Amino acid sequence: MLCHAVLMGSKQCHAMPRQAVPCHARQCRAMHGGTVPCQALLYLSTSLAGGKRDTDLILPINSSLSVTLHQDQLRTTTTAAACRDFTEDRLWLNGEEVDAGQPRLQACLREVRRLARKRRGDDAAAPLSLSYKVHVASENNFPTAAGLASSAAGYACLVSALARLYGVEGELSEVARRGSGSACRSMLGGFVQWHRGERPDGKDSVAQQLAPETHWPELSVLVLVVSGEKKAVGSTAGMQTSVDTSPLLKYRAEMVVPERMTRMARCIQDRDFEAFGQLTMQDSNQFHATCLDTFPPIFYLNDISQRIIALAHRFNAHHGRTKVAYTFDAGPNAVIFMLEDTVDEFVEVVRRSFPPNSNGDQFLRGRPVGTAVLPEELVSAVVVDPVPGAIRYILHTKPGPGPQLLDDPSQHLLGPDGLPCRSA
Amino acid sequence: MLCHAVLMGSKQCHAMPRQAVPCHARQCRAMHGGTVPCQALLYLSTSLAGGKRDTDLILPINSSLSVTLHQDQLRTTTTAAACRDFTEDRLWLNGEEVDAGQPRLQACLREVRRLARKRRGDDAAAPLSLSYKVHVASENNFPTAAGLASSAAGYACLVSALARLYGVEGELSEVARRGSGSACRSMLGGFVQWHRGERPDGKDSVAQQLAPETHWPELSVLVLVVSGEKKAVGSTAGMQTSVDTSPLLKYRAEMVVPERMTRMARCIQDRDFEAFGQLTMQDSNQFHATCLDTFPPIFYLNDISQRIIALAHRFNAHHGRTKVAYTFDAGPNAVIFMLEDTVDEFVEVVRRSFPPNSNGDQFLRGRPVGTAVLPEELVSAVVVDPVPGAIRYILHTKPGPGPQLLDDPSQHLLGPDGLPCRSA
Structure with missing residues (x-):
């Protein structure tokens, strides 16, 4: 399957790939290009550390605070694509395909689509059908599952990429939290606090930047x-x-x-x-x-x-x-x-x-x-x-900023066929 | 210096060494033989673990409980001697001489002498002058300072030996506590509780046997x-x-x-x-x-x-x-x-x-x-x-009994000259 690459709206995205490739008639109404490097995160006062008071909504039992590290050194890179021709959601982590049906991934997808639906209202001209399946590829440039917050960076990056894909903007830390609690902090740069929140529905359990990464340059x-x-x-x-x-x-x-x-x-x-x-x-x-x-x-x-x-x-x-x-x-x-x-x-x-x-x-x-x-x-x-x-x-x-769009198309992880690039 | 060995009063002590050796006239009015093997101890609920609310009196911030292990396998053996000719207190641990002036050792010595004085009253015929210096030798048959309660066993054994030496009987866990907090539990066999106590002077911070070692034979x-x-x-x-x-x-x-x-x-x-x-x-x-x-x-x-x-x-x-x-x-x-x-x-x-x-x-x-x-x-x-x-x-x-007098004179650690036996 070859698809026509379509740029999703973002002013920052001035160097997105615009590869014109053959497309199977109208089967493929939209394919995304969204690539977001993300940050690793570390705890000052702990949060995952705090455990969760609600495991479905991922609500912590205490507030927490982290420093977002600079993505020049530690980052997750993610590409997300949606296409009419995709027959199922698929996920590749560090080049290996893994189960895309996992509840946390699906929760993030569901939440981003819900926000997109809310935003679009009855705009039938929206280019990307919310019913399309997605392909996601994600890579860390640091060891996974070794206590360097790989899942926090991973889910923050996933949610950023999906949000670009569906044209959703605004507060997204609540969505990222549904993937991995601490991911909500990775949605912001510098010194970030995750408020425990009081509401049972978790609407107030969000991240807030205490100070940007430029606050303490030494x-x-x-x-x-x-x-x-x-x-x-x-x-x-x-x-x-x-x-x-x-x-x-x-x-x-x-x-x-x-x-x-x-x-x-x-x-x-x-x-x-x-x-x-x-x-x-x-x-x-x-x-x-x-x-x-x-x-x-x-x-x-x-x-x-x-x-x-x-x-x-x-x-x-x-x-x-x-x-x-x-x-x-x-x-x-x-x-x-x-x-x-x-x-x-x-x-x-x-x-x-x-x-x-x-x-x-x-x-x-x-x-x-x-x-x-x-x-x-x-x-x-x-x-x-x-x-x-x-x-x-x-x-x-050193401390660094929040999610960034990648300028370099050669770093995209999915090819025009929606499958991982061999040489990503 | 050669001394005349004198048996200190204890009915259990039926096989104490009675070596008749030349003595320098009356310089040496009494020399002890007291040898006590002792037990290693372990914590169920911790005590040292609990830290101390008073470091001088060694009062814990919480009560604790231990099982006394059997001295057939883990034990401290101690010999204490007092003699007119001794010019200073001396202490050998596992064959090495160490500083006998350390406050905790001196606190135990002072407390045992105080109890002896109280017991004797005005009995001028008491054979052993409380002003004599002491020699103590102590050995563990297990690794020292490796978290196997060597200091608990050591001080419990020291206090038992000194008590024999001075003819003191009765509740001694309070004295042992002054050497090393957990030593108070080693003064009893089986399952032992150390009561935190409430009094500032520590008189109620003592050990109590919950059950003897025979209670749970399996x-x-x-x-x-x-x-x-x-x-x-x-x-x-x-x-x-x-x-x-x-x-x-x-x-x-x-x-x-x-x-x-x-x-x-x-x-x-x-x-x-x-x-x-x-x-x-x-x-x-x-x-x-x-x-x-x-x-x-x-x-x-x-x-x-x-x-x-x-x-x-x-x-x-x-x-x-x-x-x-x-x-x-x-x-x-x-x-x-x-x-x-x-x-x-x-x-x-x-x-x-x-x-x-x-x-x-x-x-x-x-x-x-x-x-x-x-x-x-x-x-x-x-x-x-x-x-x-x-x-x-x-x-x-397996669980074992409290301090025991040794029947075997060949296991005494101090010779008739008051110095460590080479082949102890």
């Missing part, structure tokens, strides 16, 4: 990827068990998180790294504590995660203040915040503590890092008992 | 020793930080533990293994959760501990009920409860999951274990991804 991020293995327990399954079995989670959600959310928002507003860092670490630890209080318990941190935590505390202790702050989501990989002037030194400390196994060419990725000469007393106080090969690579990034 | 215990390394954070230092920094610990102590204590006492009374096992695992996990909520966080469980936990849950899931229940104290080694009829099978499951590196001669220690042939479906469901050499050895034991 804030830098290192992702320490310790393992690409899939985690043993998916975060969705894990979190529901937590809500049911952990007495500490309930207490945390009700009594600890609300006060911390207020405090964290103030730290960000004031760009107070000391307070921001302390609270980030404490809240990451408390999230993992509630995982352990779950029955059966859930472990996302492994021995290497523990070593990274100990290293960060030794580094801060040596400097007499909070210079680096770790946070771990549902996996062993560390996300470490620091101000720009600390990056070079801390990267060298990590390299000494976890010497790369190979020649080290691919050890440092993302934004450039300068060289640092470590003072001897720093090395002896902080670099204890190195573990070669324990960290696969370090990714240097 | 209850068996496996200790899985995964590492002899000392833990990174001593439990005393760790726990004080927890009290100061963990909001979850405070909630646990006030709201969760009291209800669980009542429930646990009932499980033991009813010999209800299903309920006992579930609660044991949940409370172990919650203790470690509060360690993680401490800032900086404390990790006692390592990757191997996590694998043991997962193994236990798979084993129970396969059987459709709680057949084994793990508990971890302040270290990576697992203590696993089960009924007698499960021991052979579970030992084989552990052996398959963590195949011994050497020929396996020393892999299984303690009480005898029969052979078991595992059904194929058990192996495929439970033995996942074996890790050779991860467990050093399995110790098979």
